[in-house]
Amino acid sequence: MMKFHASQVYTVMGFWTSLANTTMFTTYAVYQVIAVGLNPVQLMLVGTVLEVTVLLFEGIAGVIADTYSRRLSVLIGTFVLGFGFLLEGSVIWLAQAVPILSAFLWLLLSQVIFGVGHTFISGADAAWVVDEAGEENTGRIFLKAKRAGLLGTLIGIAVSVWLSFLEPNLPYIGGGMLYLLLGIFLLIYMKETQFVSVQQQDEAVSHWANLKATWVSGTRVIRRQPVLLMVLLVTLFSGAASEGYDRLWQAHLITDIGFPQSPPFWIGLIAVVSTLASLLVMRAAERRIDLNNERIVLRGMILLTVLRIAAILALALSQSFAWALAAVLLFEIVRTLTSPVYDTWLNLNVDGRSRATVLSMMSQSDALGQTAGEPCVGWIGQRFSIRASLVAAAVLLVPVLAVYNRVRTKHQR
Template sequence: MTRERLSQRRVYYLLSAVSGFLFTFAFTLLLVFHVRVAHLTPVELVLVGTVMEITCLLGEVPTGVLADARSRTLSVQIGLILIGLSLVLQGALPVFGWILAAQVVWGIGYTFTSGAIEAWIADEVGEDQLTHVFLRGRRFGIGAMILGSVAAGAVGTLDLRMPMLIAGGGYLVLAAVLVVIMKEPHFTPAAAGDRLTFTLMRDTFAAGVRQARQRPLIRSFLLVSLLAGLSGEAFDRLWTAHLMESFRPPSVAAWFAGLAIVGQLIGLAVNYGVERAGLTETDRPGRLLAVLTVVQVVGMAGFALAGTLWAAVGALWARDAARALSGPLESAWLNRGIDSSSRATVLSVNSQFDAFGQVVGGPPLGALAGRTSIPVALLVSAGLLAPAAWIFTRLARTAGGGRDGSDRGGLAGGGPAGGDSRPAVGPTEIGQ
């Protein structure tokens, strides 16, 4: 590997670590902040996420096209600035209306980073290094997230608003640092010089959509992202409220920070152990992803049905560890099936399917939680994710999933036609 490629790989690890710290510092106690400080109801909690996802749904493709056409590094830097501003706004004005406004700013910022980070590093390190780089970057991120959770617990016991305000400033500083050190020497923008026209943007978008339509692997991932979105929004917004209402844990700020820290340690151990055992040394990790999806479904259902606090926590840790490992594997596999020229666009379309699923699935499940109970909504969320395990199993049984647009490696022929999380983070977990 050349020194230039090695340098940008280190920048990616730095970005993973710093954004991981800032993300958990801001978001470890965010839902507690929403419940205790802003006094949001279950329906309002879901609506906050839905507004954010609608913003992501509308912004994903335009920002992905801009990243492919002009600059992926610039796209990331703009996104980090907007994320930082959204956190400052939310922490400074903790009322429902301003929180909704902050979600719009955050959603726009996230779409600038979504796809652009993965597309940037895929070009800079080469596709043969992606699985290792994504997994190692995830470990750097998790390690920093542990520190972020500790810091959030310490600062949050003083004031639940402070982690968001400090993290918001941190994102602004990170963006400024990346302006200096984040380069893209192996990227050729579609827009030569300063000529960025509507026609060029349209052609870049068309090339991305053409890949999604012609390549079964990409279509399969789009369907998985849709299912993950349908399942994930209500669960991610309601699990904190379920723990607080059903089990009433003591010392809320410190307790939720400790919960996050142990979960991150488990995720770090699983990430390292699976790669160390050689289970990720394949271009098509379909069977492993199918198993990880089953673990997520069982963990979500177990969390909803648990009768004791520690049974619920154990199920939550299992779900989160499987989810954290799935993300890098899905990212690496999908990136290998995309042309570099429209990579960010295709990844943004993938994220758009996740956002669409969250917009469609979140409000009905939030309403279901209000009419019945939160555990019922969580069980339905688990059921919605289950078909993704079958999709990964089918991908594992097929012959390939290459770039040629054949039926190898995806849902085609007589199977259902599929149209990512963040990976769940996803997407990096800069903010979802």
């Protein structure tokens, strides 16, 4: 049987999950708005249910990964996501077969399953590959996986549009099947050799005591390391800012700027161009940036945050389509590069024994920021304008810049 190194498995995961997610989410509005018939309030509820589920389960899943097995946690999450997305793609059929629940209620249930599956993978996949491949290889692996994910994104855009033309729900059916296939691949090729579970360390202790001990250990790690407390602030404000941008940039282009031609054509073209440009940038970063040097990583995070703020402000203040297009492309490229750099910086500051728990707490903070930021930024848009909402999203990133600068100053001292 063919053998895969941990870094290769992680790269396959990066490609396959990006392919599946892009297949589903590129044309999600066609399915949810046109086929299912959701109104704006229902669309907001769908997002809220997802984020609340992540907020509630993120810490629990991280503790399970650190207590028993990161591999087991990833496998559970992958299969749960597959079934959740299959359910989401079948809500109209289910509403007809089981009329007790409407398609909207079935959709909400699928978001709960989606959120639970996400929490089992979040943090556990990164913790697993860092353990198996070594911290010294972390930056290179994350960059390579992200680059593979961009290739999956390019393919997924085309697959999503094609399946959506056939039937609006097929992208979700296809994405769910892709996750199930990934689960089978991981079941065979994902090995765990470096992790020692808490249960193995002390078999006399009960399961609940082990879970509690792991959770307490994770919180102690964060309390003892001021840099991790600062990371919590980063994820909180970044989550709030990203939610505002993601919900509003297309609406801003449609209602305030206007497209030269069909909006779906331009939205797809923006996705393709930003992905291709991100591939080039990621390749250059992989060759020239030493992500094992924390000082370089911190400088990179500060620069990338400044560029994200500038891009959102440029979009908010844009008066022409060309200006807005340049701002959107800049933001998407910067966000793509930010992900592996941030993951590297975070893993360099996390203790291996509680890595999955701490990473899950960071994701929990991000979910809290998104849950709190969405209504605030949305209210500003309703009360004033979408431009004002985008400015608010940019302002929410300013504290992130301050946190990075403070950490950099402490390192210099």
